[in-house]
Amino acid sequence: xxxxQEKVNAFLTDRLEYEPGAIKPEAELKNDFGMTxxxxxxxxxxxxxxxxxxxxxxxxxxxxxxxxLYDYIESKL
Amino acid sequence: xxxxxxxTGASRGIGRAIAIELAKDGCxxxxxxxxxxxxxxxxxxxxxxxxxxxxxxxxxVSQPDAINAALDAWFAAHPDDYIDVLVNNAGIVDDDLMLMxxxxxxxxxxxxxxxxxFYCTRRVIEGMVENHHGRIINISSIAGQKGxxxxxxxxxxxxxxxxxxxxxxxxxxxxxxxxxxxxPGMIETEMAEQVAEYMPERxxxxxxxxxxxxxxxxEVAYLVSFLCSDKANYISGQVIGINGAxx
Numbered sequence: 001x002x003x004x005q006e007k008v009n010a011f012l013t014d015r016l017e018y019e020p021g022a023i024k025p026e027a028e029l030k031n032d033f034g035m036t037x038x039x040x041x042x043x044x045x046x047x048x049x050x051x052x053x054x055x056x057x058x059x060x061x062x063x064x065x066x067x068x069l070y071d072y073i074e075s076k077l
Numbered sequence: 078x079x080x081x082x083x084x085t086g087a088s089r090g091i092g093r094a095i096a097i098e099l100a101k102d103g104c105x106x107x108x109x110x111x112x113x114x115x116x117x118x119x120x121x122x123x124x125x126x127x128x129x130x131x132x133x134x135x136x137x138v139s140q141p142d143a144i145n146a147a148l149d150a151w152f153a154a155h156p157d158d159y160i161d162v163l164v165n166n167a168g169i170v171d172d173d174l175m176l177m178x179x180x181x182x183x184x185x186x187x188x189x190x191x192x193x194x195f196y197c198t199r200r201v202i203e204g205m206v207e208n209h210h211g212r213i214i215n216i217s218s219i220a221g222q223k224g225x226x227x228x229x230x231x232x233x234x235x236x237x238x239x240x241x242x243x244x245x246x247x248x249x250x251x252x253x254x255x256x257x258x259x260x261p262g263m264i265e266t267e268m269a270e271q272v273a274e275y276m277p278e279r280x281x282x283x284x285x286x287x288x289x290x291x292x293x294x295x296e297v298a299y300l301v302s303f304l305c306s307d308k309a310n311y312i313s314g315q316v317i318g319i320n321g322a323x324x
Contacts (some may be wrong), residue, residue: 015209038251040208045207
């Protein structure tokens with residue numbers, strides 16, 4: 001899980017340029033980070049590249065918190 | 078890192094001129110064509126003669142399975158690369174007055190000129206989004222901006238490309254991907270000759286071009302080259318005519 005968290009956090013801060021100080025498991029993707037539809041698509045591309053599976057269409061937008069994102073990825077590995 | 082540019086319909090005419098110009102700019106060209114292998118080889122030779130490089134990637138832009146198969150193979154062979162420039166140029170005409178136009182003529186022209194844009198772009202933009210950079214140029218036409226008899230199918234497709242360009246530009250702007258349309262007037266190509274042959278009225282239209290001449294494919298290519306350069310970073314969602322003041 002730690003590996004997932006580190007990679008996801010690095011992606012969110014380096015590529016999507018979300019505020020590093022806001023990276024907390026309970027942070028909400030949409031409300032706290034302002035994740036857009038296109039950011040969600042880019043996140044799906046990142047997951048495919050980094051973790052080797054293709055997220056289901058539209059699933060990223062259904063995740064509420066950053067912890068949900070970690071858990072989703074872990075559940076698929 | 079090489080900068081790859083996919084130009085559809087690049088074996089002849091405007092597409093070939095664009096491919097050559099982008100190669101001169103340093104892009105490695107993915108030269109798409111449907112079936113004219115000899116013309117594609119000649120275009121590749123001209124690119125290499127100009128000091129550039131190109132690889133042939135044949136597929137029919139109206140066939141999504143063929144596009145995906147060709148590009149899947151390319152991406153598999155280039156796992157660390159992406160296509161930074163996409164020029165949706167492939168197009169056909171099949172002119173007739175609407176009263177005479179068969180549904181097949183309508184659908185075929187829409188399939189190649191409009192649906193081809195969707196299929197190719199859909200497959201290519203993932204890499205641009207991931208890399209936060211890209212250039213998409215849609216080759217529209219003055220026919221999409223101004224009425225001409227006998228081209229209701231072509232005009233509909235080219236006008237739709239303009240709408241799609243404006244919309245897609247807003248979608249992709251946050252990832253610094255620009256999307257623009259280039260709308261040539263009458264250009265010296267085999268397609269213009271084909272149009273003129275079927276529709277003599279178009280030849281008379283030509284006499285109304287204030288510059289009193291046809292455009293050259295290279296002149297369209299220079300514009301595309303500029304739009305693909307860093308000098309055009311802030312230009313997106315635009316339709317730029319190149320028509321000798323005909324509009």
